[in-house]
Structures are given as structure tokens and as C-alpha cells.
Amino acid sequence: MDVAKYISSGVLELYVAGALTAEENLEVQEYAKKYPEIRQEIAEIELAILKVTEAASPGLHKNSFQFLYKRLGFTAPLPSNTKKIWATYLGWAASIVFAVGMLWMFLQNQKLKTAIEVTQQKRQTLEEQLYKAEQIITDNAAKETLFNQLRNKDVNVIALGGQKVAPASYAKAYWNKTQAKVFIDAKGLPEPPAGFTYQVWSLQLDPLVPTSIGLLKDFKNNGTAVFELDNPNESQAFGITLEPEGGSEAPNLEQLYTLGAVGP
Amino acid sequence: MNLEQLIEKFQQKDSQAFKELYDMYANNICGVIYVIIKDKERSQELCQDVFMKVWDKSSSYNTSKGRFFTWLLNIARNTAIDELRSKSHKNHKKNQPLDSFVGKLEQDNGLENQVNTIGLQSMLKGLKEKCVLLIDLLYFKGYTQKEAAEELQTPIGTIKTRIRTCMTQIRQNSKL
Structure with missing residues (x-):
């Protein structure tokens, strides 16, 4: 059969109109x-x-189906657009769930952020504590070493008494001759005025020959007030004078704070 | 759900399916009735009557009778024609001549804004008068091919070819 020809014959238009005989239909x-x-x-x-x-x-009237529905004797609620309404409700419900979900996520996110901040703060505190503890350990170790050095059997302890300028001041020299080191405990010295520094001298007596063995550098910040200096000299006494910053070639004896002779 | 399933449900007296079919076709049925009886309110009432009948006679439809819409169209036309023949209508509309749907719609243009005359006119644009007449007879008045041929005094074969031409034009217009 020629379908195109059949279509163009017009019989289908008549079919839709209901204008054909039963047989043609x-x-x-x-x-x-x-x-x-x-x-x-x-x-x-x-x-x-x-x-x-x-x-x-x-x-049509807006409620035309409702009229019809009543006229047909239905008493049950109108089926109406239950599907559509259901879909609409579903749509709204979905968006509410979505919104609530978003809010929940947002709050969770905030909580997490706060938790992270708290954790970071805790971490920082812990790090600080750790650092302090490490410092203490280091300090203790340093002190331990210092003690051991001072207690060394080769160490000769020389008490340096206060002189005219500062009769109340005192110091101690711990001299380890074998190691050619001297530790000056300057706890009994007043803080030097700005622009001045203490200078330690090794002295040979008779005739008096002073040899500088170093400065008590950064006096203010030395927690133990014990200074380690090299002393290769055949010292007979130790003296500490106040000198201008950077030290002097020869000691200013007018500013001699402490002095002590090495025992026999 | 496709149309066939919907019709099947409707025939099982599913009121939801009936509502869906009503939403699909009520305006078409109302339009057909209105074109025939030319009374807005009465056609809205009759449209309801048609769907009452459709519900009551649902079991009488079967696909061998043709398209579901054609079946609805037939009930609507019969209802409208019964109305035309009724005494009350004759008294009410004594002086109104029976003309084709376009004539009526042209008169109404601008007055009955519920009627989508602009849409209708754009769809009938460029259509020859004999096309409008033929569409009126076949789709709105329910004439058979033979009756239309007699009415228009043309050979029966011409009706077929002409309605093809006319509907092709309408289809083109409706796509614009």
C-alpha cells in the first residue's frame, strides 16, 4: 500500500471528524x-x-469540574489535582529539607571551624608550654654543666672582696688552671651603669702587672651571673674594675670594685 | 500514563482519570457547543451535560469506534443539536440565523473576550470560505462525508481532497 498517498487522500481528516462509515473507520x-x-x-x-x-x-468556570463532580453524585472529596498538589507539596518539602540541610551543614561547618580554632589555640598553648619546658631543660642542663665545672677538683676558688668604690660588693673566681678557664660569679656586683662594663683582670703582684682576661658582657641578662672567661695566665690575684663600654687597655684602679689574691 | 491507559481507568470509573480527561478536553467540547448554539452560558451548562453523559456512557466507548476525542465530539454535537431543536432555544434565539462558526465569531469579536477570536482567526487565516464551511460541517456539525457532499452539492471524492487541503492549511497556521 502507498502510505503517503493514503495519508494525502483526506480520509484521515474525515476519520478524526467521525465522518466515515463504520466500515471505513x-x-x-x-x-x-x-x-x-x-x-x-x-x-x-x-x-x-x-x-x-x-x-x-x-x-470554563473555575470550579466547573467541582460542579460536575457534585452533579454526578460524588460526595468524596474532589480527587482534584492530588497528583499536582502532591508534587507541589513534595517540591516544597524537598526545598525545605534542602534548606534545613544547608542550614545544618552551615552550622556544622561553623562548629567545625570553632573546633579547629580551639584546637589550634590549644596546640599553640601546648607548643608554648613545650618550648618553656625545653628551655627549662636546657637551662637546667646548662646549670648542671656549670655546677660540675665549678665542683671540679682542679678548681681554685678565690673570693674577691669589695674595695673602696663599692665596699659592699663581692665576687668569686673559680679558676681551673688545667683548663685555663676562670668562672666569675658576679652575683655580688651591682648592675653597671649605662655605657659601662665590668672588666676582669689577672694580676701579677710585685711588680703589679694587670692582664685583661675579658669583660662581663651582657651583665643584665645573665640569669646565673656566672661568666666564663679564658685565663692562660699565671695569675696571683684577680680584680674587677668598671670600665667604659668595650673595655680598657689598662685598669682604672679608681674604679676597682673587687679584688682577691690567689691562695698559696 | 498514556491516553489509552487513562481512558481505560476512566472506563473503570476512576474519578481521577475522569478529571484528567475533563481537563484535557472540556474547553474543546465547550468550544464546539458554543459554535453550534452561540450562547456562552448555555454552552457552559451543556458542556457539563456532555461530561455527565460521557461518565454515564463510558462503557460504550471502544477504540473500534475511532478516536476518544471523536467520540466526545459526537456526544457534544448531538447535545448541542438537541438543544437547537428544543423549544426553549427556539424561543430564545428566534431571530438568529444558523451560520458557520466564523460568522458568529466575527460578530462577537471584541465583545466576548473569553472567546479566543484572535487565536481562532490566526488559525483560519488565508482559509477559503469553502474550507471554513467544510470544517464547520464536518467537525462542528457532525456531517458525514455523504451529507456534506449533498449539502455543498459537490462530489463525495471532492470532500475528501478538500478537507485534506483545508486541514493542511490549518495545521500550518497553528504552527506559526
Whole structure:
């Protein structure tokens, strides 16, 4: 059969109009079953006539179906757009769930951020504590070493007494001759005035020959007030004078703070 | 759910399916009735009557009778034609001549804004008068091919080819 020819004959337009005889109707239906093009054509003709008839409508009352529903004797609630309403509710519900979800996530996120901040703060505190502890350990170790050095059997302890300028001041020299080192404990010296520094001298007596063995540098910040200096000299006494910053070539004996002779 | 399933449910007296079919076709049915009886309020009432009948006679439809819409169209036309023949209508509309739907709509243009005359006119644009007449007879008045041929005094074969031409034009217009 020539489908295109059949379609263009106009029989399908008559079919949609219901203008065919019962026999012709059946024939169209047989062909429609066989040929999808014919089914498609029928649908398109129907769509066109639906548009024409709809355009001719004077409109329906808003609740026209409700009237009809009542007239048909239904008492049950109108089925209405349950589907649509359900879908609408579902849509709203979904968006509410989504919004709540977002809010929840936001709050969770805030909580986490706060938790992270707290953790970071804790970490910082712990790090500080750790640092302090390490410092203490280091300090203790340093003190330990210092003690051991001072207790060394080779160390000769020389007490340096206060002189005219500062009768109340005192110091001690721990001299390890074998190691050629001297530790000055300057706890009993007053803090030097700005622009001045203590200078330690090794003295040979008779005739008096002073040899500088170093400065008590950074006096203020030395927690133990024990200064380690090299002393390769055959010292007979130790003296500490106040000198201008940087030290002097020869001691200013007028500013001699402490002095002590090495014992026999 | 496709149309066939919907119709099947409706025939099982599923009121939800009935509502869906009503929403799909009520305006078309109302339009057909309005074109025939030319009374807005009465056509809205009759439209309801048609769907009452559709519900009551649901079991009488089967696919061998043709398209579901064609079946609805037939009930609507019969209802409208019965109305035309009724005494009350004759008294009410004594002086109104029976003309084609376009004539009526042209008169109404600008007065009955519920009628989508602009839409209808754009769809009928460029259509020859004999096309409008033929569409009126076949789709709105329910004439058979034979009856239309007699009415228009043309060979029966011409009706077929002409309605094809006319509907092709309408389909083109409706796509614009």
C-alpha cells in the first residue's frame, strides 16, 4: 500500500471528524495499527482540530469540574489535582529539607571551624608550654654543666672582696688552671651603669702587672651571673674594675670594685 | 500514563482519570457547543451535560469506534443539536440565523473576550470560505462525508481532497 498517498487522500481528516462509515473507520484503524506514519498523521490532525475547538471555547468556570463532580453524585472529596498538589507539596518539602540541610551543614561547618580554632589555640598553648619546658631543660642542663665545672677538683676558688668604690660588693673566681678557664660569679656586683662594663683582670703582684682576661658582657641578662672567661695566665690575684663600654687597655684602679689574691 | 491507559481507568470509573480527561478536553467540547448554539452560558451548562453523559456512557466507548476525542465530539454535537431543536432555544434565539462558526465569531469579536477570536482567526487565516464551511460541517456539525457532499452539492471524492487541503492549511497556521 502507498502510505503517503493514503495519508494525502483526506480520509484521515474525515476519520478524526467521525465522518466515515463504520466500515471505513475499521479500515483506517487497521492501517493505523500497521503504519506508524498513519498513527502520527491522525494525532497531528487531531491536535490541529483540538486547537481550533479550544480557540472557539467561551471558557470554563473555575470550579466547573467541582460542579460536575457534585452533579454526578460524588460526595468524596474532589480527587482534584492530588497528583499536582502532591508534587507541589513534595517540591516544597524537598526545598525545605534542602534548606534545613544547608542550614545544618552551615552550622556544622561553623562548629567545625570553632573546633579547629580551639584546637589550634590549644596546640599553640601546648607548643608554648613545650618550648618553656625545653628551655627549662636546657637551662637546667646548662646549670648542671656549670655546677660540675665549678665542683671540679682542679678548681681554685678565690673570693674577691669589695674595695673602696663599692665596699659592699663581692665576687668569686673559680679558676681551673688545667683548663685555663676562670668562672666569675658576679652575683655580688651591682648592675653597671649605662655605657659601662665590668672588666676582669689577672694580676701579677710585685711588680703589679694587670692582664685583661675579658669583660662581663651582657651583665643584665645573665640569669646565673656566672661568666666564663679564658685565663692562660699565671695569675696571683684577680680584680674587677668598671670600665667604659668595650673595655680598657689598662685598669682604672679608681674604679676597682673587687679584688682577691690567689691562695698559696 | 498514556491516553489509552487513562481512558481505560476512566472506563473503570476512576474519578481521577475522569478529571484528567475533563481537563484535557472540556474547553474543546465547550468550544464546539458554543459554535453550534452561540450562547456562552448555555454552552457552559451543556458542556457539563456532555461530561455527565460521557461518565454515564463510558462503557460504550471502544477504540473500534475511532478516536476518544471523536467520540466526545459526537456526544457534544448531538447535545448541542438537541438543544437547537428544543423549544426553549427556539424561543430564545428566534431571530438568529444558523451560520458557520466564523460568522458568529466575527460578530462577537471584541465583545466576548473569553472567546479566543484572535487565536481562532490566526488559525483560519488565508482559509477559503469553502474550507471554513467544510470544517464547520464536518467537525462542528457532525456531517458525514455523504451529507456534506449533498449539502455543498459537490462530489463525495471532492470532500475528501478538500478537507485534506483545508486541514493542511490549518495545521500550518497553528504552527506559526
